[in-house]
Amino acid sequence: MRIFIIEDQFIFRKKIIDLIHSASAHPFEIVEVLNERTFFQEIERMDIYSTDLFFIDIDLNFYLTGIDLAEVIRGRNRECGIVFCTSFEDKTIEIVNRQILPLGYLVKDKNRGLVQQDLARILQKFVTNTQKDAGSHLKLIINQGREKTIINEADIFYIATIPSHRNTLTLRYQQQEILVPGKLRTLKTELKSPFFIKELKSFILNINKIEKLYSTDGLVQFIDQTILDIGLVGTKKVQQFLREENSDVSG
Template sequence: MIIYVIEDDNQQRKQIIHYLNECKKCFFDLELSKFSNHLTFMEEISKLTIKDNDVFFLDIDLKTTYTGIDLALEIRKYNTKCSIIFLTSLEDKAISVLNNNIFPLGYLIKNLENPSETKQIITEMIKKSQITSKNFWRFKQDKVEFSSGSETLFFNARDICYIHTLKKFHGRILIKTLNEETIIEAKIGKLKKQLQQEYMMTSLQSYILNLENIISIDRKNEHILFAGHQLLSIGAKSIDKVKKALRVYSDDR
């Protein structure tokens, strides 16, 4: 995920970048772009490889020959799914943006007087961007079937967040998807052999994790947030292994 911050006010830009750097603690693949000059960015867009999970923070009023809205329209020519977040001092700018069919992820009202609120909004917007990007990824079905006693259950593997053994219930496995949880009678070793998708992490002893559905990781509080607002509490050592697996998976794509 590459983050672009195009803002003509240097103080505002530095503040946003500061908050984004703090977000790296939770979003393992967050990378700030070196392209940031608002005076030349229009010419740079055609040279970029814009991915669906990239995020653009664009100041609407750049005080130059083009606006942030003009930049957004140009970006949309190359990618219709990336996230665009407008920076503005005026909330009424939203109407003209929607009329241009840009469909931004949201708006950040610039406010230097309340840094904690601004930081929280930026963090939530990055989470929302991750979720939106992963929703596009799940358009393609990846059907798997698991046996539970005499019953056969079908799942879209892309909807699975995580699977783990229930220690107090021998031979029982919990499957947590975006919208529900299911308990089946099975051995996790057998499920690991069935789930050979590159996005499935099967190296943990008692867990199977869908790397694509991970939104953020909080090592301090020892939990992982998945799409669908699913939260998994897991030890710090396991979290370190998950971070490593995410980096390898991201590099291989």
């Protein structure tokens, strides 16, 4: 596994490298990027693998921001890990709307001990995710009377309660929507994939299917252009989930 450190502050770049060595015994190949301009030019020719992890400074001293650079990387590979190094907490919406889907955030102004804890959790999460068998897909089995519907968890966009129908849910996946008997809390337990947001009272959302988040309107738009009204509190919780990566990291 390769780890790319794209950070223009020499002291923090060295700090990340030192902390990686102390936080994990995994034999990572660390690539220290010393010239962002050259690296950006090389990205178009690079092979980027799902096992690659990028630590990127949001506020690069460069004509491109770290978010711009991450967007290019994400365009080359949808599965690689991206972690933002930042002192800002107001970039979540932009990052979501640009479909970067970061693994987490490292906050620069935290003390060394807290940064090391966050980094250790990020590395453990990344190693765990990449070591999963790429050919095995988690399935959700829906019992509908005498019939069973088997759905890849990765194909699910969202699951929502129906206010007028007790113990009935609506589940959207691929290009269709089905009614599912049962309670939302039961499915929250059954779903095992790490990309689901389960903190909402009436919804389960697949973070990989979110295209845009409209925080002032309480709306989520998915990649198939479906729009779901989850309320202002709901969008705030989604932002919090994306910022803290399911309480694994904070930013």
